[in-house]
Amino acid sequence: MDEKMEIRQGTLALMVLRTLESMGPLHGYGIARRIEQTSGDLLSLNYGTLYPALLKLEQEGWIRSEWGVSDNNRRAKYYRLTRAGLRQVKRETMEWERTTAILARFLAPQKGTP
Amino acid sequence: MRTLRSWALRLTDLFRKGRRDRELAEELESHLHFHIEDNLRLGMSPDEARRRALLALGGVEQTKERVRERRGFPWIHDLIQDVRFGVRMLFRHRGFTLVVLTVLGCGIGACIATFEIVNTVLLRPFPYHEPNRLVMLWERTSQEELPTSYLNFLDWRSRNRVFRHMAAYRTDDAVLTGAGPAERRQALVVSSDFLATLGVRPLLGRDFLVEDDRVGAEPVVVLTHALWNGMFHGDSAILGQAITINGKRAVVIGVLPEHFEFPAGGDLLMPLSTIAERLRSRGHDTGLLVVARLEDGVSPERAGAEMGSVMAELVQSHPEALAGRRLALATLDDFTFGDLPRTLWTLMGAVGFVLLIACTNVANLQMSRAASRRREVAIRNAIGATRGRVIRQFLTESVTASLVGGLLGLGLARLLIHALAVFGPGNIPRLSEVSIDTRTLLFTLGVSLLTGVLYGWIPALQMSKPDLSSLLKESERGSTPGHRSLGSALVVAEVALAMVLLIGGGLMIQTFWKLRRVDPGFVPQRLLTLQAMLPAREGEGGRLRAFIEVLRSRIRSLPGVHDVALSDGLPYIGTNQVPITLDDAAAKSGESPIALMYVTTGNYFEVMGLAVVRGRTYSASDGPAAPRVAVIDEALARKYFPGADPIGHRLGLGTDTPTPSMEIVGVVRHVKDRGMDERAQVQPQFYLALDQVADDVLPDLLGSAHVIVRAETDSPSLAPAVRGALNRLDPDMALFGVQTLEGLIADTMTPQRFSLLLLLVFGLLALVLAVVGLYASMAYNVSLRRQEIGIRMALGAQSSDMFAMVLRRSLRLTGIGLAIGAVAALALTRFLSGLLYGVSSSDPRTFLAVALLFTLVALLATYVPARRAACVDPMTVLRCE
Numbered sequence: 001m002d003e004k005m006e007i008r009q010g011t012l013a014l015m016v017l018r019t020l021e022s023m024g025p026l027h028g029y030g031i032a033r034r035i036e037q038t039s040g041d042l043l044s045l046n047y048g049t050l051y052p053a054l055l056k057l058e059q060e061g062w063i064r065s066e067w068g069v070s071d072n073n074r075r076a077k078y079y080r081l082t083r084a085g086l087r088q089v090k091r092e093t094m095e096w097e098r099t100t101a102i103l104a105r106f107l108a109p110q111k112g113t114p
Numbered sequence: 115m116r117t118l119r120s121w122a123l124r125l126t127d128l129f130r131k132g133r134r135d136r137e138l139a140e141e142l143e144s145h146l147h148f149h150i151e152d153n154l155r156l157g158m159s160p161d162e163a164r165r166r167a168l169l170a171l172g173g174v175e176q177t178k179e180r181v182r183e184r185r186g187f188p189w190i191h192d193l194i195q196d197v198r199f200g201v202r203m204l205f206r207h208r209g210f211t212l213v214v215l216t217v218l219g220c221g222i223g224a225c226i227a228t229f230e231i232v233n234t235v236l237l238r239p240f241p242y243h244e245p246n247r248l249v250m251l252w253e254r255t256s257q258e259e260l261p262t263s264y265l266n267f268l269d270w271r272s273r274n275r276v277f278r279h280m281a282a283y284r285t286d287d288a289v290l291t292g293a294g295p296a297e298r299r300q301a302l303v304v305s306s307d308f309l310a311t312l313g314v315r316p317l318l319g320r321d322f323l324v325e326d327d328r329v330g331a332e333p334v335v336v337l338t339h340a341l342w343n344g345m346f347h348g349d350s351a352i353l354g355q356a357i358t359i360n361g362k363r364a365v366v367i368g369v370l371p372e373h374f375e376f377p378a379g380g381d382l383l384m385p386l387s388t389i390a391e392r393l394r395s396r397g398h399d400t401g402l403l404v405v406a407r408l409e410d411g412v413s414p415e416r417a418g419a420e421m422g423s424v425m426a427e428l429v430q431s432h433p434e435a436l437a438g439r440r441l442a443l444a445t446l447d448d449f450t451f452g453d454l455p456r457t458l459w460t461l462m463g464a465v466g467f468v469l470l471i472a473c474t475n476v477a478n479l480q481m482s483r484a485a486s487r488r489r490e491v492a493i494r495n496a497i498g499a500t501r502g503r504v505i506r507q508f509l510t511e512s513v514t515a516s517l518v519g520g521l522l523g524l525g526l527a528r529l530l531i532h533a534l535a536v537f538g539p540g541n542i543p544r545l546s547e548v549s550i551d552t553r554t555l556l557f558t559l560g561v562s563l564l565t566g567v568l569y570g571w572i573p574a575l576q577m578s579k580p581d582l583s584s585l586l587k588e589s590e591r592g593s594t595p596g597h598r599s600l601g602s603a604l605v606v607a608e609v610a611l612a613m614v615l616l617i618g619g620g621l622m623i624q625t626f627w628k629l630r631r632v633d634p635g636f637v638p639q640r641l642l643t644l645q646a647m648l649p650a651r652e653g654e655g656g657r658l659r660a661f662i663e664v665l666r667s668r669i670r671s672l673p674g675v676h677d678v679a680l681s682d683g684l685p686y687i688g689t690n691q692v693p694i695t696l697d698d699a700a701a702k703s704g705e706s707p708i709a710l711m712y713v714t715t716g717n718y719f720e721v722m723g724l725a726v727v728r729g730r731t732y733s734a735s736d737g738p739a740a741p742r743v744a745v746i747d748e749a750l751a752r753k754y755f756p757g758a759d760p761i762g763h764r765l766g767l768g769t770d771t772p773t774p775s776m777e778i779v780g781v782v783r784h785v786k787d788r789g790m791d792e793r794a795q796v797q798p799q800f801y802l803a804l805d806q807v808a809d810d811v812l813p814d815l816l817g818s819a820h821v822i823v824r825a826e827t828d829s830p831s832l833a834p835a836v837r838g839a840l841n842r843l844d845p846d847m848a849l850f851g852v853q854t855l856e857g858l859i860a861d862t863m864t865p866q867r868f869s870l871l872l873l874l875v876f877g878l879l880a881l882v883l884a885v886v887g888l889y890a891s892m893a894y895n896v897s898l899r900r901q902e903i904g905i906r907m908a909l910g911a912q913s914s915d916m917f918a919m920v921l922r923r924s925l926r927l928t929g930i931g932l933a934i935g936a937v938a939a940l941a942l943t944r945f946l947s948g949l950l951y952g953v954s955s956s957d958p959r960t961f962l963a964v965a966l967l968f969t970l971v972a973l974l975a976t977y978v979p980a981r982r983a984a985c986v987d988p989m990t991v992l993r994c995e
Contacts, residue, residue: 027144027145027148028141028145029144029145029148029149030148033152046170046172047145047149047170047171047172047177048171048172048173048176048177048180049172049180051138051141051142051177051180051181052177052180052181052183052184055181055184055185056184058123059123059124059184070144070148072151074144074147074148075140075144076141076144076148077137077140077141077144
């Protein structure tokens with residue numbers, strides 16, 4: 001398993017939201033790096049897909065953006081979670097856990113049946 | 115809140131494109147910078163660090179484009195693209211588009227026209243205070259509806275306990291002179307509390323006062339806003355000034371608000387005191403209608419019951435004048451609109467049904483093209499369009515077409531409304547006010563959108579199927595017989611509907627034809643008539659008589675004039691309806707006799723071509739001093755002197771005369787003075803000599819006289835000469851209503867003409883729909899059966915066999931439709947029988963002619979699909995398999 005996995009459709013949004021929830025405000029590059037690190041560098045993130053996703057989340061009202069200054073004095077756009085976004089993270093996390101739990105049962109080695 | 119913010123963000127994205135782009139560029143730049151710094155930290159060379167960062171981002175421009183696509187409302191983008199494509203498709207298939215637009219335009223247009231009428235006529239309440247509390251009162255006998263008299267009105271008003279206000283009115287001609295050329299307008303002559311009853315206050319000046327009702331009060335007038343604006347240029351200085359109405363001065367005291375309207379019409383209001391001399395009798399020499407406002411908590415039913423007993427008391431105390439009279443009461447809405455609401459709503463439903471048929475037709479037509487768009491859909495699917503996207507595109511196409519159809523429909527509706535105003539029965543209130551307002555536009559938009567979705571839905575679902583060829587095969591194997599038989603049933607229904615309407619139209623055409631040949635009782639050809647306001651002042655009867663003689667001799671001396679007569683009334687325009695007394699005992703049974711009175715010069719009968727049946731007409735020897743004589747018509751003779759010779763009997767005016775004063779000297783033919791079709795009511799007529807009318811009555815009787823000119827050759831061309839002669843005689847004399855008698859007769863056929871127009875318009879619409887339906891159904895059928903046809907031909911069938919096969923199928927459907935239509939027409943044309951004349955509602959010739967026309971048109975519609983079937987190349991079809 002040398003190859004890195006592509007991110008599945010629909011999961012990127014949740015990853016972004018979770019990242020912002022645990023890390024607080026971050027700029028785009030910071031979010032991308034953090035997602036890669038969290039995955040243990042197993043995921044390959046096409047950075048270009050991150051920005052449309054961020055715009056979508058902002059349109060949904062789950063995150064907000066504002067311009068700020070980074071540690072090394074660079075102007076960057078920082079994203080942070082809104083209260084609606086926080087609720088959304090909780091909701092989606094729960095749904096995701098249930099889905100994976102169900103999928104896990106299907107994927108577990110089948111016993112008893114031929 | 116969240117959605118609101120989201121919309122706000124999308125909207126600002128739309129309008130601040132430049133700024134967003136700059137921000138995005140800066141954001142990506144900082145992203146690259148961070149990445150490059152990280153890479154440098156990992157020990158890459160600057161070039162390598164930059165290359166890797168760019169690679170990871172997947173290209174700056176591509177990323178920008180992807181973000182841009184998400185900004186704002188991406189579906190707007192798609193929509194514009196789809197509309198563009200839809201319009202291109204419409205232009206490419208012009209023939210198809212033309213048919214679709216015609217069918218949709220007709221369907222939607224009929225819908226809009228009906229809606230406009232419903233909207234204007236029914237949905238807008240009268241601009242009065244609580245208009246639903248207003249009722250109308252009048253009188254009726256067992257035979258007819260009658261207006262009431264002023265004396266009865268006064269008694270009703272003083273004896274009732276159910277009305278808060280009660281006012282009487284009538285409409286009269288009002289000729290305005292003095293301000294430029296004479297203009298004929300309509301006056302509402304009202305009791306002083308008329309406006310108070312309606313709850314309307316004048317915009318300027320004052321309302322009528324009780325004093326204005328007194329006999330001998332100074333004549334006053336209130337102008338409508340339109341008249342004030344038009345004739346008096348909206349000048350408020352007119353208040354307090356006198357204007358000349360019917361030769362009499364009246365002071366303007368007020369102007370009504372702009373939105374004022376009254377069902378009976380009227381350009382100005384005058385108090386009843388101005389016609390006090392015509393209001394003295396309890397009979398009905400000058401009829402009035404009464405409008406009243408119900409007291410709080412009183413229902414129209416209770417008011418009707420109570421007023422009924424008030425009327426019964428009056429009849430008891432005045433039996434000679436009111437025998438057989440009862441009270442009639444209805445709400446203002448019912449009185450004004452009658453059956454119209456039900457008719458209009460029914461029409462609305464029918465028109466909606468027609469639109470539905472139109473939709474199904476177009477859907478069928480669309481389906482017949484499914485095969486030709488197979489490739490297009492396949493390519494779209496191949497390059498990744500989802501089914502939803504393809505459906506959306508098809509729907510956009512159909513909605514685009516239906517919106518264009520809606521625009522056409524709007525134009526068509528204008529034409530229809532215009533035609534209705536010109537050819538209409540003239541009894542649809544407010545028709546002149548019909549105009550395009552916001553509600554109509556919204557309705558048009560709504561109906562168009564709905565139509566587009568309705569007819570586009572099924573074809574879109576079917577054609578968007580990823581594997582269209584399998585759909586076609588499915589149908590070939592007959593797995594969707596439901597759809598086919600539904601289509602056939604629809605075609606049959608359309609043919610039947612069109613058949614019924616066209617038969618109705620055919621019957622009306624014959625009625626019209628027959629009515630034009632009816633003998634009206636006189637000779638209307640070469641007769642020209644006009645009305646003149648003679649300089650008739652009270653107490654100057656003698657001078658008026660002399661004036662009339664000069665007038666007649668001036669006109670008679672004009673070249674081309676054969677003779678000229680004068681009369682107080684004219685057939686089709688009207689004359690006085692008066693109670694009469696006859697000396698014959700047989701005539702005194704039941705209700706008091708009523709007849710139409712014409713006061714004429716002696717030569718009236720020759721000029722009109724009115725033939726004498728018995729006795730003589732009056733002549734120069736029947737002067738003022740001679741014994742008074744009367745001429746009656748056949749109808750009066752038949753009704754009151756059945757089987758007897760009326761000559762020598764006596765006839766008197768009114769009910770108060772103890773002995774009838776005139777001797778009947780002659781009987782003339784009955785003039786069909788209400789129209790050629792007189793089955794409903796024949797009103798007896800009688801004639802009195804102008805020479806024998808007392809001087810004091812003459813000015814009132816002949817204030818507006820009918821001048822009847824018989825021309826030597828051609829009547830209309832005489833009009834300017836007659837006008838000129840009268841103008842030279844008295845420049846102040848107002849002239850109006852220049853018409854030929856033939857024109858007047860034509861006007862009486864308006865109801866027939868209107869029904870004819872409606873039936874023909876809807877009949878042709880139905881015909882178009884049926885033909886398109888037949889064509890679409892056949893074309894679809896052929897496109898589904900290409901393969902079968904190909905195989906048959908490969909097995910030896912001839913082209914002509916295939917051609918005949920399609921024709922047979924089409925004729926079978928048409929035949930069934932015609933049979934059903936004929937049966938339905940037999941049942942339905944009965945309702946037309948009231949309008950028909952000289953033709954049976956089951957006239958076999960009409961039925962046959964329409965059936966023939968239909969068969970012919972059906973053959974034409976089937977020709978193209980049948981040709982297509984005949985031209986199928988078996989090799990091509992088999993190779994496709």
